[in-house]
Amino acid sequence: MSEPVYFDTHIHLDALGDEPMIQREVRLARRAGVGAFLVPGVHPRDWPRLLQTVGHFPEALAAPGVHPLAAADWNAGVAKALAALLANPAVVAVGEVGLDGLIQGVSPEQQEKAFRHQIRLAVEAGLPLLIHCRKATARLLDILHQEDAQKVGGIFHGFSGSRETALQAVKLHFAIGFGGPLTYPEARRGPEVLSALPEEWIVLETDAPDLSPHPHRQEDNRPSYLPLIAERVAHLRGWTLAQTAVTTTANAKRILNLVQKEEGKPYFRRKGWS
Structure with missing residues (x-):
C-alpha cells in the first residue's frame, strides 16, 4: 500500500x-487500518517522553507544544527549548496550543502569551499548528489573524464550534479534526459542521485516551477505534470507507506538509528532510 x-x-x-501497553495499542491500531499517528505535546516536562515514544514507531510523528493547561509555565527557557525541538525531523507541527476558557488557575493573559x-515559533519554522480551543473561539480566531497563522495553517483539534466558525478557520488554512463526539447519537453540531465543509478540510482524530467514540464512551479511548469515527464521517458525507480513508489521509499529508518516507511504505516525513 502506498x-x-x-x-x-x-x-x-x-x-x-x-511501553508494552503502547506497543500493544499500536499493533491493534495497525490491524484496524490506522497507518499514521500525530502525537501532540501538553507540558514541556513531557516532551522527552513524547519524542521517545514517537521514535519507537515509524508511522508516528510529533507535535510538541504547551497546552493552555501548562501556559503558566511558559518562559524564555521553554521557548528556547521548543524552538530547538522544531529542528527535529520527527517534529511536523506545534501543538497542542490555544486558549481554554474552562481552565482554572491559568489566566487568560498567561494563555494568550504562550x-x-x-x-510565532511555528511561523518562523514553517510548521502547522494543532489548535485546542474551548469557550474562547472569537478571541482565538482574532489572535490567529493578528499573528499571521494562515501562513502555516494547521488543524483545529476537538472542534466544537459552529458551522460559521469552522468556515472561518478554513479561510485561515485550518482543517477541522473530527473525533469521538461526532459518533454520539445526540450529536447535532458536529454533523452539521461536517456536512458544510469542503472535503479537503476534513481530517480524523481519536484524542486517545480521551473522548472515546460510541459505543465505547465509558471506556478509555484507543487508537484502534479510529475506524468508528471514519464510518460516521462516511455515512454523513455519503462516502465509501475507502473514499473517507483516501480523502482524510491526503488532507492530513497536505496540511502537515508530509511526503512518503520510502516508495511503497505507509510512513511519512517532513518535506525537505531525508
Missing part, C-alpha cells in the same frame, strides 16, 4: 500507559 488507510491526526500515544509566542 499510504496508510487512516491517519490519526491527534493521539496522545505517550499517555496510553507503559499561544502568541508558539504561533
Whole structure:
C-alpha cells in the first residue's frame, strides 16, 4: 500500500500507559487500518517522553507544544527549548496550543502569551499548528489573524464550534479534526459542521485516551477505534470507507506538509528532510 488507510491526526500515544501497553495499542491500531499517528505535546516536562515514544514507531510523528493547561509555565527557557525541538525531523507541527476558557488557575493573559509566542515559533519554522480551543473561539480566531497563522495553517483539534466558525478557520488554512463526539447519537453540531465543509478540510482524530467514540464512551479511548469515527464521517458525507480513508489521509499529508518516507511504505516525513 502506498499510504496508510487512516491517519490519526491527534493521539496522545505517550499517555496510553507503559511501553508494552503502547506497543500493544499500536499493533491493534495497525490491524484496524490506522497507518499514521500525530502525537501532540501538553507540558514541556513531557516532551522527552513524547519524542521517545514517537521514535519507537515509524508511522508516528510529533507535535510538541504547551497546552493552555501548562501556559503558566511558559518562559524564555521553554521557548528556547521548543524552538530547538522544531529542528527535529520527527517534529511536523506545534501543538497542542490555544486558549481554554474552562481552565482554572491559568489566566487568560498567561494563555494568550504562550499561544502568541508558539504561533510565532511555528511561523518562523514553517510548521502547522494543532489548535485546542474551548469557550474562547472569537478571541482565538482574532489572535490567529493578528499573528499571521494562515501562513502555516494547521488543524483545529476537538472542534466544537459552529458551522460559521469552522468556515472561518478554513479561510485561515485550518482543517477541522473530527473525533469521538461526532459518533454520539445526540450529536447535532458536529454533523452539521461536517456536512458544510469542503472535503479537503476534513481530517480524523481519536484524542486517545480521551473522548472515546460510541459505543465505547465509558471506556478509555484507543487508537484502534479510529475506524468508528471514519464510518460516521462516511455515512454523513455519503462516502465509501475507502473514499473517507483516501480523502482524510491526503488532507492530513497536505496540511502537515508530509511526503512518503520510502516508495511503497505507509510512513511519512517532513518535506525537505531525508
